[in-house]
Amino acid sequence: MALKAASIKRAKPQKGKKNGCIWKVSGPNPGELDEPQVIPMYKTTKERRLDEIQRWMDENLPPSGTPEWEALCTGCGKCCYDKVWEGDRLLLLTSACPYLEVETNRCRVYPERFEIEPMCLPIGPEIIEMGGLPEDCPYVENFPGYRGPKVVNKSLDEV
Numbered sequence: 044m045a046l047k048a049a050s051i052k053r054a055k056p057q058k059g060k061k062n063g064c065i066w067k068v069s070g071p072n073p074g075e076l077d078e079p080q081v082i083p084m085y086k087t088t089k090e091r092r093l094d095e096i097q098r099w100m101d102e103n104l105p106p107s108g109t110p111e112w113e114a115l116c117t118g119c120g121k122c123c124y125d126k127v128w129e130g131d132r133l134l135l136l137t138s139a140c141p142y143l144e145v146e147t148n149r150c151r152v153y154p155e156r157f158e159i160e161p162m163c164l165p166i167g168p169e170i171i172e173m174g175g176l177p178e179d180c181p182y183v184e185n186f187p188g189y190r191g192p193k194v195v196n197k198s199l200d201e202v
């Protein structure tokens with residue numbers, strides 16, 4: 044059932060619930076609805092951050108997947124090198140994904156990369172939020188306050 048915005052009222056925050064995060068729907072009596080009456084509409088801090096990043100991308104980058112989007116990539120290959128967490132920051136290592144041809148920085152499985160390599164993430168809010176792209180990557184170099192991975196001279200076997 045579709046709900047009109049006008050029929051949605053903000054409910055008083057309840058003890059034990061996230062403040063201001065529950066929305067109550069006015070309308071037919073219980074039992075007449077085929078959906079629950081109280082719908083949690085809150086987003087976690089991380090979800091709000093991902094939304095902010097998506098907005099920034101929409102306003103500052105070409106649409107994902109278009110030739111203009113693809114043209115931004117310099118082919119440096121740095122995003123295909125291994126990364127591990129150290130505290131809240133990623134470390135960028137000297138070892139690379141097995142599918143990266145390190146002489147040319149080309150992915151050998153590019154069209155099917157997401158199916159073949161589960162650790163390969165598309166460029167989007169998640170990877171930006173975790174700081175997975177190097178700071179000089181054109182997809183993030185103008186992102187305010189962006190902090191990329193710390194470059195370390197170690198391979199995956201050495202960490």
Ligand code: SF4
Binds near residue numbers: 118120121122123
């Ligand atoms: S780090 Fe950025 S510019 Fe370099 S290969 Fe990855 S997406 Fe392209």
Ligand code: SF4
Binds near residue numbers: 123140142143151153
């Ligand atoms: S599978 Fe992903 S991480 Fe690995 S080389 Fe290809 S694009 Fe890079």
